[in-house]
Amino acid sequence: MSLEVIVLAAGKGKRMQSDLPKVLHTLAGRPLINHVLETAMALNPRAVHVVCSHDDESVRAVSDGDAVRWVVQAEQRGTGHAVQQALPGVSGDALVLVMYADVPLVRCETLRTLISRAGHSGVSLLTAIVEDPTGYGRILRDSEGRIEGIVEERDATDDQRAINEVNTGILVAPVQALGRWLARVTNDNDQKEYYLTDVAALANQDNVVIQGLAAPTMEEVLGVNSRQDLALLERVHQRRLAAALMDHGVTVIDPSRLDIRGQVTAGRDCVLDINVVLEGAVALGDRVSIGPNNVIRNATIGDDVVVLANCVIERATLGAGARIGPFARIRPGVVIEERVHIGNFVEIKNSELRAGAKVNHLSYVGDTTVGRNTNIGAGVITCNYDGARKHRTEIGDDVFVGSNSQLVAPVKVGQGATVGAGSTITSDVPERALAVTRARQRHVSGWRRPRKDTKR
Numbered sequence: 001m002s003l004e005v006i007v008l009a010a011g012k013g014k015r016m017q018s019d020l021p022k023v024l025h026t027l028a029g030r031p032l033i034n035h036v037l038e039t040a041m042a043l044n045p046r047a048v049h050v051v052c053s054h055d056d057e058s059v060r061a062v063s064d065g066d067a068v069r070w071v072v073q074a075e076q077r078g079t080g081h082a083v084q085q086a087l088p089g090v091s092g093d094a095l096v097l098v099m100y101a102d103v104p105l106v107r108c109e110t111l112r113t114l115i116s117r118a119g120h121s122g123v124s125l126l127t128a129i130v131e132d133p134t135g136y137g138r139i140l141r142d143s144e145g146r147i148e149g150i151v152e153e154r155d156a157t158d159d160q161r162a163i164n165e166v167n168t169g170i171l172v173a174p175v176q177a178l179g180r181w182l183a184r185v186t187n188d189n190d191q192k193e194y195y196l197t198d199v200a201a202l203a204n205q206d207n208v209v210i211q212g213l214a215a216p217t218m219e220e221v222l223g224v225n226s227r228q229d230l231a232l233l234e235r236v237h238q239r240r241l242a243a244a245l246m247d248h249g250v251t252v253i254d255p256s257r258l259d260i261r262g263q264v265t266a267g268r269d270c271v272l273d274i275n276v277v278l279e280g281a282v283a284l285g286d287r288v289s290i291g292p293n294n295v296i297r298n299a300t301i302g303d304d305v306v307v308l309a310n311c312v313i314e315r316a317t318l319g320a321g322a323r324i325g326p327f328a329r330i331r332p333g334v335v336i337e338e339r340v341h342i343g344n345f346v347e348i349k350n351s352e353l354r355a356g357a358k359v360n361h362l363s364y365v366g367d368t369t370v371g372r373n374t375n376i377g378a379g380v381i382t383c384n385y386d387g388a389r390k391h392r393t394e395i396g397d398d399v400f401v402g403s404n405s406q407l408v409a410p411v412k413v414g415q416g417a418t419v420g421a422g423s424t425i426t427s428d429v430p431e432r433a434l435a436v437t438r439a440r441q442r443h444v445s446g447w448r449r450p451r452k453d454t455k456r
């Protein structure tokens with residue numbers, strides 16, 4: 001039998017109190033549904049069917065495309081009804097795995113075990129033993145320990161509520177049997193819904209054995225029903241991501257204060273201080289040190305780079321041994337070569353800084369090439385925008401740009417040139433020349449400052 005996955009994603013998610021469909025709320029920066037689809041795809045199923053509601057264009061828009069077959073459940077009449085909508089599209093010989101789009105952390109290995117556990121009858125159910133079963137369906141077992149049904153909390157008796165084995169919602173069954181049982185499910189319950197969970201009792205009536213598998217940890221089967229759940233799962237997930245980095249030789253000063261929203265790779269002996277947010281694709285070389293309060297998005301960071309506190313770095317490449325910050329902003333399109341220093345209150349955009357260049361204080365460098373070992377003084381601004389268009393500034397190697405100068409683009413400063421402090425450069429500066437544009441200093445001797453009238 002080949003595997004097909006049905007992902008339930010049509011629920012309203014009322015308890016989220018949100019205008020956004022629940023499955024689009026994000027975990028580690030990605031919609032819940034994407035986490036589940038990624039896990040489903042990793043099982044190499046023949047097809048993945050996603051049940052969504054008719055107005056969920058936005059849900060379809062986020063998913064990874066082609067491989068998914070969308071099924072519309074026009075009215076949310078329960079999880080059983082939702083599965084039923086997908087069945088006509090499932091091949092007659094398939095083994096079906098049902099996943100819930102609001103249970104995002106389940107691991108592939110666990111699902112593989114569940115599928116192999118299904119055995120002869122082809123039916124298996126992922127359960128979890130928990131301390132606090134509140135909110136979940138409870139697993140009913142007979143005196144011999146066989147699963148005989150599932151009861152939802154709101155339909156349960158007090159005795160049943162005390163059961164601490166819960167339904168994760170995830171189950172495996174052959175499509176034919178599933179179809180037969182779902183056809184017999186009624187909505188005779190507190191919510192007047194067609195519950196997928198009733199399939200357990202029906203299988204039991206047909207003497208079909210349901211193999212239970214208790215999830216290795218409760219964490220991976222937690223469901224998101226409220227924003228509090230979402231926050232809880234976010235931390236669980238982040239702890240896992242931090243643990244994986246630490247296992248690969250990264251020091252994480254406090255795993256509860258690291259947030260990864262993307263794919264991070266790191267060499268050996270990197271250190272991540274507190275309150276670091278890494279987004280998108282971030283690649284760290286060896287011995288990279290990221291100080292506290294840094295946001296780094298889509299960046300490649302070379303060996304021995306030091307990022308001091310409070311920087312924002314986005315879509316940039318930093319060469320080996322570069323030192324950034326504190327309080328620097330590196331905007332998209334920046335290439336910084338080896339040993340470049342970017343200091344405090346410096347903003348760099350769409351620029352290349354060649355090896356050994358320094359921009360240490362209070363500058364804006366945009367649409368600029370800065371040559372090797374060039375020093376940009378404090379408060380220098382490349383005036384790249386004329387109100388309509390952006391223009392480039394090209395600064396050669398070994399240039400010294402004095403403090404508080406403006407370079408009005410398009411303009412070039414030749415290799416080895418010097419720009420005197422406080423200059424406004426509007427035409428190209430030849431190689432090795434000194435350009436100064438400020439007014440000469442003059443002295444008025446014996447100058448008397450105006451005085452305030454003094455009252456007698």
Ligand code: UD1
Binds near residue numbers: 075082100135136138
């Ligand atoms: C469900 C289970 C419960 C289990 C829990 C685990 C049922 C009846 N109950 O309860 O036993 O402990 O999950 O997390 O199955 N959905 C649809 N269409 C619908 C209704 C729901 O697609 O008409 C989808 C939702 O988007 C969600 C999933 O099914 O992804 C579960 O629905 P939800 O309402 O969250 O069920 P729970 O009350 O959490």
Ligand code: CA
Binds near residue numbers: 102224
């Ligand atoms: Ca749920």
